[in-house]
Amino acid sequence: WARVVWVVCAAALAEAMTATSPAQLGKPFRPELEKYCRLEPLSLQELGEVKDLLDSHGTLDVSRAKCKDKDGKFTGPFSASATNTKGEHTGSSMFGSWLRDNCIIAYGLFLTDPDGQGCEDSKACIASIATFLLTHEAHRIELVLGGHKDVKGAPETWMDRPHIRFIGETGLEDTKWYNHKQNDALGYFMWCRCQLALADKMPLTGDHLKLLGQLFEYLRVIECWEDHDAGHWEEHSAQHASSLGPCLAATKAFKALMKKTGFMAPCKADTLDILELKLTSCLKEILPNEVVRPAENAKDADSALVFLCYPLEVVDDDMGAKILERLQKCMGGVAMARYRKDSYWCKDYKEKIGDDPTKHFTDEELKARDALLVPGEEAQWCLFDPMVSAYYGKLYQKSKKPEHLKLQQLFLSRALAAITGDDCEFGAWMCCEAYYLHGDKWEPNDNTPLVWTQIDLKMALYEMEKSLSPTRKRPSAGGKKRPAGAMS
Numbered sequence: 001w002a003r004v005v006w007v008v009c010a011a012a013l014a015e016a017m018t019a020t021s022p023a024q025l026g027k028p029f030r031p032e033l034e035k036y037c038r039l040e041p042l043s044l045q046e047l048g049e050v051k052d053l054l055d056s057h058g059t060l061d062v063s064r065a066k067c068k069d070k071d072g073k074f075t076g077p078f079s080a081s082a083t084n085t086k087g088e089h090t091g092s093s094m095f096g097s098w099l100r101d102n103c104i105i106a107y108g109l110f111l112t113d114p115d116g117q118g119c120e121d122s123k124a125c126i127a128s129i130a131t132f133l134l135t136h137e138a139h140r141i142e143l144v145l146g147g148h149k150d151v152k153g154a155p156e157t158w159m160d161r162p163h164i165r166f167i168g169e170t171g172l173e174d175t176k177w178y179n180h181k182q183n184d185a186l187g188y189f190m191w192c193r194c195q196l197a198l199a200d201k202m203p204l205t206g207d208h209l210k211l212l213g214q215l216f217e218y219l220r221v222i223e224c225w226e227d228h229d230a231g232h233w234e235e236h237s238a239q240h241a242s243s244l245g246p247c248l249a250a251t252k253a254f255k256a257l258m259k260k261t262g263f264m265a266p267c268k269a270d271t272l273d274i275l276e277l278k279l280t281s282c283l284k285e286i287l288p289n290e291v292v293r294p295a296e297n298a299k300d301a302d303s304a305l306v307f308l309c310y311p312l313e314v315v316d317d318d319m320g321a322k323i324l325e326r327l328q329k330c331m332g333g334v335a336m337a338r339y340r341k342d343s344y345w346c347k348d349y350k351e352k353i354g355d356d357p358t359k360h361f362t363d364e365e366l367k368a369r370d371a372l373l374v375p376g377e378e379a380q381w382c383l384f385d386p387m388v389s390a391y392y393g394k395l396y397q398k399s400k401k402p403e404h405l406k407l408q409q410l411f412l413s414r415a416l417a418a419i420t421g422d423d424c425e426f427g428a429w430m431c432c433e434a435y436y437l438h439g440d441k442w443e444p445n446d447n448t449p450l451v452w453t454q455i456d457l458k459m460a461l462y463e464m465e466k467s468l469s470p471t472r473k474r475p476s477a478g479g480k481k482r483p484a485g486a487m488s
Contacts, residue, residue: 022324023331023385025413029421030429037413041405044468050416051461057429059419060458062105065451066121067097067168076128077102077168081433081447082454097168099129100232101452103188107195107311108455112462114201123202126193128171130208133189136173137162138211141218152222155179155362162186162218178360181229181237183222186215187246191312194253198260212254213266219247220271225278228294232304233338237363238297241286242304248279249312287315288322290339301326302339303384310391311459320391327388334435334442335380335418343370345379345445347437379436379445383453385415386460393463405467412460420444431457 021039028037036042036050054060065082067075077097106125109118140162143149151161159177164185167174190212196202204212224247231240255272258265265272286292290302306327309320330337338344343366346352352372353359361369389411396404420430426448433450435442 021410022328022407023410023414024333025410026333026417028417028419029424030416030419033416033419037417039406039410039413041409042464042468044465047461047464047468054419054429059429059431060454062109062451062454064449069169074124075168075171076124076131077166078105078125078451079168080451082449082451096165096174099164099185099189100182102126102129103185103192104307104311105451105455107192108459110196110199110201111311112458114199119201123196126189126196126202128168129189130193130211132166132171133162133215134207134211135171136166138214141214145214145217145221151181152227162215179230179234179362181227182231182234182243183219183224183227183229184232184240184243184246186219187243187248187250190215190250191246191253194250194257197257198253204257204261204263209263210266216251216254216265216271216275217267220268220275223278224275225282231290232302232307233342233344234360235344235366236291236297238291239282239286239293240304241283241290242302242308244279244283244286245305245308245312245314248276248283249314251275251279252314283315287319288326299339301329303327303330303336303381304338306384306387306391310387310394313394317395320395324388324391327384330384332378332380335382335414336384337378338381340378341370341373341375342378343373345434345436346373347377348439349379349436349445377437379434380442381434382415382418382432383450383456385411385418386453386456389415389460390456390463393460393467396467397463408464408467412464415457415460420448424448 025037025039028034032053033050036046042050058064062078062082065078065080067077067079069075078101080096080098080101102125106122109125110122113119140149140160143160144151149157149160151157155177158179158181161180163173163178163180164182165174165178165180166172193202193204193208193212197204225244226239227243228237228239229243230237232242251272254265255276257263287308288300288305290299290305291297305323308314309323315323327336329340353369389408392404392408392411395401396408418432418435420426420428420432422428424430424444426444426446430444430449431453432444433447433453434445436445437443
């Protein structure tokens with residue numbers, strides 16, 4: 001009878017928590033994970049069991065996405081999507097190497113394995129991006145700095161910006177037209193490069209120091225704080241808070257690095273101060289919104305803002321709470337929409353858009369695509385729940401409030417529940433980019449597995465282990481306990 005009473009009470013507690021939780025917790029696609037996908041925090045032993053399960057099925061194995069040259073040698077970066085049971089993504093844009101994805105991947109590898117192969121892969125990844133930028137993009141930056149190129153004009157000028165996506169196998173530019181108007185990607189690179197240097201894992205070399213100086217000067221010249229770029233999702237030209245955040249985090253981290261090393265910043269004497277002042281001011285005006293200007297593209301909630309909370313830590317706790325409250329608008333039964341009225345991978349996307357689900361769009365083409373969306377049929381993306389969990393973990397580690405740990409568990413459970421089942425055409429036990437409505441069924445989209453999701457889940461598990469093991473230490477970053485970049 002005692003056991004029956006306990007079961008009934010536990011069920012009632014779970015039901016009550018679900019009713020008051022900010023997000024739903026659905027049935028996992030993998031029955032093996034059901035016992036771990038719950039509202040009550042796992043034990044450290046149970047967390048180990050989860051990690052063993054994922055390891056045994058290669059769920060978090062990002063090596064399948066390592067770019068290799070013609071001789072099969074790892075070149076440093078990762079493709080956006082790894083191989084799956086249907087083969088590689090060769091020929092689609094998902095086989096390219098994005099700066100944004102790669103820098104988050106590199107940081108996650110370093111964070112979760114600071115003294116092992118993960119850190120070595122992280123350094124190789126960041127070095128390959130630096131080589132690409134120095135070899136192919138530095139001249140573009142200099143043309144802008146010298147006033148010879150205006151990159152703030154019509155779509156044809158967007159290719160004149162530093163390219164934020166390249167061919168990972170060769171380290172060459174992809175010459176197809178693409179919207180390279182993405183300041184956040186540059187910010188992520190600069191931030192991650194600084195984190196590795198602050199942790200004494202990858203000290204700055206002269207050429208990398210020069211590159212960072214160029215990039216900061218470039219952000220000043222284009223007035224990145226007011227620039228209408230394409231944001232995390234490469235869409236809708238606007239002043240994106242999620243683009244300002246990485247640039248601010250990079251600026252603060254670089255200033256911390258200059259202070260630690262005694263190096264002179266290779267840019268104008270006031271550039272870093274101007275960037276910090278302007279970016280901080282604009283973020284305070286916009287947040288917790290994603291876009292205020294222009295009004296036609298306004299977004300009051302966008303899941304990209306979770307990255308300002310974690311891992312960038314560029315907002316304080318009060319603003320972090322406001323961002324997470326807004327993001328409840330994006331939370332669905334499976335995962336999270338990027339933003340409401342997002343037409344990318346809307347219902348029956350491939351039938352509506354054509355054979356290339358990774359097709360890129362100009363602002364005008366986006367208007368036609370957006371007209372296809374029925375509200376409530378937005379794709380639900382799998383890379384956000386792990387970051388929400390990790391952020392609540394950081395809050396718990398600081399506050400020791402039980403509610404933070406329970407929320408950390410809730411969003412970790414949602415992330416685990418989204419791992420693909422046996423009916424996934426791309427393979428079981430995989431981390432998706434997103435689930436979309438195909439007919440009346442939520443199915444993983446073609447970009448499965450997504451390495452960005454894999455590394456986000458890896459960081460979420462790391463933070464949960466840290467929450468459950470208070471003595472575990474974070475990788476040192478020049479004596480700091482968190483990335484240089486948090487707003488004061």
